[in-house]
Amino acid sequence: MSGGLNVAVLKGGRSLERQVSLASGDRVEEALARLGHAPTGIDVGTDLVPRLAELSPDLVFIALHGRDGEDGSLQELLETLDLPYTGSSPAACARAWDKQVTKELLDAEGIGTPRALSFSETALREFGGSQALARVGEKLGFPVVVKPCRQGSALGVRFASGADELPEALLSAFSYSDRALIEEFIPGRELAVPVFRGVALPVVEARPTEDRFYDFEARYTIGSAVLSCPAELDEETAATARETAERTVELLGLRSFARVDMLLDERDGVPKVLEADAIPGLTDTSLLPQSIEAAGIGFDEFVGQAVEEALAAA
Amino acid sequence: MTLEKQGAGGEGPSPSRDLRRYAALFASRTRVMTSSVMRDLMAITEHPEVISLAGGLPDTASFPPEEMARVMGQVAREDSARALQYGPTNGLASTREAIAQVMEWQGVGVDPGDVLVTTGGQQVIDLVCKALIDPGDVIVAEGPTYPGAVPTFSSYQADVVQVGMDGDGMKVDELEETLARLEAEGRRPKFIYTVPTFQNPAGVTMSLPRRRRLVEIAAERELIVLEDEPYSLLRYEGAPLPTLLELDGGRFVVHAGTFSKMLAPGLRLGWAIAPRPVMEKLVLGAQATTLCPSPFTQLFVSGYMASGQWGGYIDELREIYTGRRDAMLSALEAHFPPAATWTRPQGGLFVWATLPEFIDTTDLLARALAANVAFVPGRAAFVNGDGSSSMRLNFSASDPVTIEEGIRRIGVLVAEQIELYGAITGSFPAIPAQEAGPLADVVELPRRDEERRRQG
Numbered sequence: 028m029s030g031g032l033n034v035a036v037l038k039g040g041r042s043l044e045r046q047v048s049l050a051s052g053d054r055v056e057e058a059l060a061r062l063g064h065a066p067t068g069i070d071v072g073t074d075l076v077p078r079l080a081e082l083s084p085d086l087v088f089i090a091l092h093g094r095d096g097e098d099g100s101l102q103e104l105l106e107t108l109d110l111p112y113t114g115s116s117p118a119a120c121a122r123a124w125d126k127q128v129t130k131e132l133l134d135a136e137g138i139g140t141p142r143a144l145s146f147s148e149t150a151l152r153e154f155g156g157s158q159a160l161a162r163v164g165e166k167l168g169f170p171v172v173v174k175p176c177r178q179g180s181a182l183g184v185r186f187a188s189g190a191d192e193l194p195e196a197l198l199s200a201f202s203y204s205d206r207a208l209i210e211e212f213i214p215g216r217e218l219a220v221p222v223f224r225g226v227a228l229p230v231v232e233a234r235p236t237e238d239r240f241y242d243f244e245a246r247y248t249i250g251s252a253v254l255s256c257p258a259e260l261d262e263e264t265a266a267t268a269r270e271t272a273e274r275t276v277e278l279l280g281l282r283s284f285a286r287v288d289m290l291l292d293e294r295d296g297v298p299k300v301l302e303a304d305a306i307p308g309l310t311d312t313s314l315l316p317q318s319i320e321a322a323g324i325g326f327d328e329f330v331g332q333a334v335e336e337a338l339a340a341a
Numbered sequence: 342m343t344l345e346k347q348g349a350g351g352e353g354p355s356p357s358r359d360l361r362r363y364a365a366l367f368a369s370r371t372r373v374m375t376s377s378v379m380r381d382l383m384a385i386t387e388h389p390e391v392i393s394l395a396g397g398l399p400d401t402a403s404f405p406p407e408e409m410a411r412v413m414g415q416v417a418r419e420d421s422a423r424a425l426q427y428g429p430t431n432g433l434a435s436t437r438e439a440i441a442q443v444m445e446w447q448g449v450g451v452d453p454g455d456v457l458v459t460t461g462g463q464q465v466i467d468l469v470c471k472a473l474i475d476p477g478d479v480i481v482a483e484g485p486t487y488p489g490a491v492p493t494f495s496s497y498q499a500d501v502v503q504v505g506m507d508g509d510g511m512k513v514d515e516l517e518e519t520l521a522r523l524e525a526e527g528r529r530p531k532f533i534y535t536v537p538t539f540q541n542p543a544g545v546t547m548s549l550p551r552r553r554r555l556v557e558i559a560a561e562r563e564l565i566v567l568e569d570e571p572y573s574l575l576r577y578e579g580a581p582l583p584t585l586l587e588l589d590g591g592r593f594v595v596h597a598g599t600f601s602k603m604l605a606p607g608l609r610l611g612w613a614i615a616p617r618p619v620m621e622k623l624v625l626g627a628q629a630t631t632l633c634p635s636p637f638t639q640l641f642v643s644g645y646m647a648s649g650q651w652g653g654y655i656d657e658l659r660e661i662y663t664g665r666r667d668a669m670l671s672a673l674e675a676h677f678p679p680a681a682t683w684t685r686p687q688g689g690l691f692v693w694a695t696l697p698e699f700i701d702t703t704d705l706l707a708r709a710l711a712a713n714v715a716f717v718p719g720r721a722a723f724v725n726g727d728g729s730s731s732m733r734l735n736f737s738a739s740d741p742v743t744i745e746e747g748i749r750r751i752g753v754l755v756a757e758q759i760e761l762y763g764a765i766t767g768s769f770p771a772i773p774a775q776e777a778g779p780l781a782d783v784v785e786l787p788r789r790d791e792e793r794r795r796q797g
Contacts, residue, residue: 157765
């Protein structure tokens, strides 16, 4: 334990995941206090830089989800201010935040990921891109999953079972991001593999109790999804899932902790990576904390190690 | 504290293991008691730069602070011990008399002895569920319904079945069909929940013929009607209509009233009037949950009512809200596209607007929050995912200039969405003005031609 550090815990903010972030931040603060540090929670707003200047922390713990914390802007700012921070670098965050960028890198590396097409608002508004939408069916087949390119927590994610459902699904996705991803539908189990210090933790499986997929509501509500950790997988599949997660994190350059979401394709048994999350949820019901527990690490120890790693990286 | 110390030693129970331990203890009803996504998104509206047309807040700033000080001083001087003491479960006599007087103004003579004072109108909804609902019982409600009632219904594991509305309120013919269908399916409705006057969220008022028919249906089928009536004195035009309680003569109607909108929600004071056998159960339920409503706020209310100031305050609220409603209706006319429709409330706090069906207002809220404006997405008022292209807009909590700006911002976003949808479909269709939808009693607004061309 480093002992007695002055730690700013950034949480809240203006993103759509504000509530989740406040819960994550509170939990981190409690853990830091138990570890003997002096945490100060900061609900991030336009006064962030002056508040950091006033506090002059030894370290910044980023518990800010969504665009505010995960697209790399905040990390860039902290680099400029010479403040050590937890988690990944600005460029790594930016790569993970953009699902299309992630996908291209995964493809190039030969890591399985659902086939997808991406569309920008610009292409549709200014280049007559709507005619290209007609090719979605022949290239991907229906149903497809339509999602914002840059948004966490499954907000704006829709299914389209046919071409007629594409426009509304796209409109939904564009409410959260100026680019949308249209992805082939992969039938299979939903897995999440947290990676901590380059090593994959036990695999978590999320099984929705009612909804068709693990959506925003299910992610943060006790009882609306059944989480099992470690997931009931045969040894080989679990090992493949963990290896896939480790390779993904390394490929994107993510540091310290992250979470890789994937679908276990029931057709070929191969895990297909959906996205990597640079600041995964740290709430009571979040996946990463459950996996940490299953690994026998404990949340406090995790927070302590994340802090030490951030100091070492600075 | 002990836990934290143990945790610091690294040997204490970890928080998420604790969580799992608690999870095994939770009652099955908590599985449906979820915090909604929308509620979480709404957290962003706390920011001061956000124009919130989302809440249902009355304008408490208009209540004179000196008046509050005077009444509180009077309670302290004259009734301190009683104000600080427990009171009777059904409420203090002076408060029940004051409530009987409020009911008198609404045209119903009520014996103060038949009034149950509650902790807000919300408690009446809870108590009625507690008295009537077994898991799986059916509650029939309007669609859209008061979003705040849905979690209460859910927590008693009721099945909520919604009946459509139009400009005259709940469609009672559809209600009859629904009740017949439920009967055929062997399902048992226990009560019909309605906000008949200036409905939350639709803003519409149930017509007199429908009110009469509704109480007849209730009597024929021996069903309770829960009449939730928070807004009736906030009427800005038109003649008052009789309450369901009055029309029914107190046989099958449970009436829920509240001081929240007519005085102040911070008082947390409401009331129930119910047929005697039902009332007995409500009182027992209230005893089990709160023992008694707060004597302190009860004395505040009865003291204030006795001062004779209240009528004047209601008039003032009416004047303020009339201006705000008019500002909202003109702003909608100026800034919403022809494809949108909205209701024109004669009172209350809300307008219900409906957009072209390809626009999902929950997603639109994400864009709206980025533009620092908020509303309640229509889906919050339905249990089955309907209402996805509608929104509830509140006009009581903002001044006219702010309302105009808020509506302008939403209008810009809606126009963008329509244009983007045109780009996606490649058709750039001229979105036709919607046919008068069921909840659009003002679609006949004059429209400027150039506006149509711009939107088309």
